[in-house]
Amino acid sequence: MDTDFIFKENHYRLLFENSMDAMLITTVSGEVCRANPEACKLFEKTEEELCRGGRAAIVDLGDPKVALAMRKRNRLGSTREVLTFIKSDGSKFLAECTSTIFQDEEGLVFVSMTFRDITFYKRSMENLMRSNEEIIFLATFDYLTGAFNRGSFIQKLKIEIERTQFGNTTMSLLLIDIDYFKHINDRHGHLGGDIVLKHFTERIQSRLRSHDFLGRLGGDEFVVCLADTVLSEAAGIAEKMRTDVEELNIYYNSTLIKITISIGVAQYKAEMGADTDAFISKADEYLYRAKENRNCVVSGE
Numbered sequence: 001m002d003t004d005f006i007f008k009e010n011h012y013r014l015l016f017e018n019s020m021d022a023m024l025i026t027t028v029s030g031e032v033c034r035a036n037p038e039a040c041k042l043f044e045k046t047e048e049e050l051c052r053g054g055r056a057a058i059v060d061l062g063d064p065k066v067a068l069a070m071r072k073r074n075r076l077g078s079t080r081e082v083l084t085f086i087k088s089d090g091s092k093f094l095a096e097c098t099s100t101i102f103q104d105e106e107g108l109v110f111v112s113m114t115f116r117d118i119t120f121y122k123r124s125m126e127n128l129m130r131s132n133e134e135i136i137f138l139a140t141f142d143y144l145t146g147a148f149n150r151g152s153f154i155q156k157l158k159i160e161i162e163r164t165q166f167g168n169t170t171m172s173l174l175l176i177d178i179d180y181f182k183h184i185n186d187r188h189g190h191l192g193g194d195i196v197l198k199h200f201t202e203r204i205q206s207r208l209r210s211h212d213f214l215g216r217l218g219g220d221e222f223v224v225c226l227a228d229t230v231l232s233e234a235a236g237i238a239e240k241m242r243t244d245v246e247e248l249n250i251y252y253n254s255t256l257i258k259i260t261i262s263i264g265v266a267q268y269k270a271e272m273g274a275d276t277d278a279f280i281s282k283a284d285e286y287l288y289r290a291k292e293n294r295n296c297v298v299s300g301e
Contacts, residue, residue: 016034016036017036017037019036019038020038021038021114021115021116022036022038022039022041022042022043022095022114022115022116022117023035023036023038023039023112023113023114023115024036024039024050024055024112024113024115025110025111025112025113026054026055026110026111026113027109027110027111028074028101028109028110028111030054030055030056031051031054031055032050032051032053032054032055033051033110034047034051035047035050035051039115042087042095042115042117043058043085043086043087043088044087044088044089045058045088049088057086058085058086059083059084059085059086060083060084060085060086060092062084063083063084065081065082065083065084066083066084068081069081069083069097069099070099073099073100073101073111074101077100077101078098078099078100078101079098079099080096080097080098080099081096081097081099082094082095082096082097082118083095083097085097085115093117093119094117094118094119094122095115095116095117095118095119096115096116096118097113097114097115098112098113098114099111099112099113100112100113139152140152142215142216144194144197144198145197145198145201145216146201146205147201147205147214147215147216147222148213148214148215148216149215149216150215150216150217150218152215153213153214153215153216153217153223153225154215154276156213156215156225157225157276157279158274158276160225160227161268161272161274161276161279162274163227164227164268165270165274169227169228170228170229170230170267170268171225171226171227171228171229171267171268172225172226172229172230172231172233172234172265172266172267172268173223173224173225173226173234173265173266173268173279173280173282173283174223174224174226174234174237174238174241174263174264174265174283175221175222175223175263175264175265175266175280175283175284175286175287176204176221176222176223176224176241176261176262176263176287177220177221177222177261177262177263177287177290177291178196178197178200178220178259178260178261179259179260179261179262179291179294179295180294181193181196181219181220181259184196184257184259188252188253188255188257191252192252192253192257195250195252195257196250196252196257196259197220199248199250200245200248200259200261201214201216201222203241203244203245203248204222204224204241204244204245206244207237207240207241207244208224209226211227211228212224212225212226212227213225217280223280223283230267231265231266231267231299231300234265234267234299235265235297235299238263238265238297238299239297241261241263242260242261242263242295242296242297245259245260245261246258246259246260246261246295260294260295261295262287262290262291262293262294262295262296262297262298263287263290263296263297263298264283264284264285264286264287264288264289264290264298264299265283265286265297265298265299265300266279266282266283266285266286266299266300269282286298286299286300
């Protein structure tokens with residue numbers, strides 16, 4: 001390449017006209033002097049229409065960042081901001097706008113504006129954020145009922161045990177099983193069973209206090225952690241849950257489904273240490289006894 005090669009006016013014109021970015025040349029006051037083909041495509045207007053309407057016809061003046069961007073540009077000479085712009089049909093979109101003040105050879109002051117539509121990028125980022133939120137949700141909660149999944153519940157239970165040990169307080173567990181749930185699935189199918197699980201969970205959640213939390217261990221077996229709760233109080237809460245569930249009217253395919261639950265209640269003991277399995281197993285002992293009769297609460301020291 002010849003090192004003495006010098007850009008001439010027509011070379012700059014070719015760059016302007018063939019740029020893949022939308023470009024405008026305006027006055028400082030906002031009159032559009034030139035618009036390249038990409039700008040016409042972006043704003044869906046001819047160059048004549050852009051020149052006639054000026055900057056005010058394509059910038060959303062309701063965007064509070066516009067005035068700030070102009071003040072910054074006038075102070076520093078250039079700025080790059082994401083602003084809201086308007087197409088010919090009135091629809092609005094976000095674009096990254098680079099705005100630079102310059103002087104031509106005659107000393108006249110103009111503004112070079114370059115635009116990049118970030119609508120697709122923004123939509124992609126929003127979709128990515130939603131996907132990440134869904135991944136986090138599925139890693140933490142049971143997708144059907146919204147209760148904590150087994151792993152998340154165990155992690156929260158470990159933290160609650162540590163808090164109980166440090167504060168020398170107490171806590172209790174409720175282990176809950178829906179009576180004859182297999183018969184519900186056999187009679188109404190798994191969709192009917194899912195409806196029952198959702199209604200059951202909503203009713204149990206309505207009885208929880210702000211510091212209590214519910215987990216699904218699997219199938220129709222659920223567990224509730226009651227912080228700062230002694231055994232007698234936990235048994236009372238469990239009994240209210242039992243009667244609440246018994247009064248539920250669940251409809252699936254116009255058929256009424258009535259359910260009952262059995263609950264085992266255990267209080268945390270210092271000798272359990274940090275062993276979550278030992279704590280859950282103790283509640284499971286009482287649940288086993290409750291399931292011998294069904295639709296009842298069994299608790300013990």
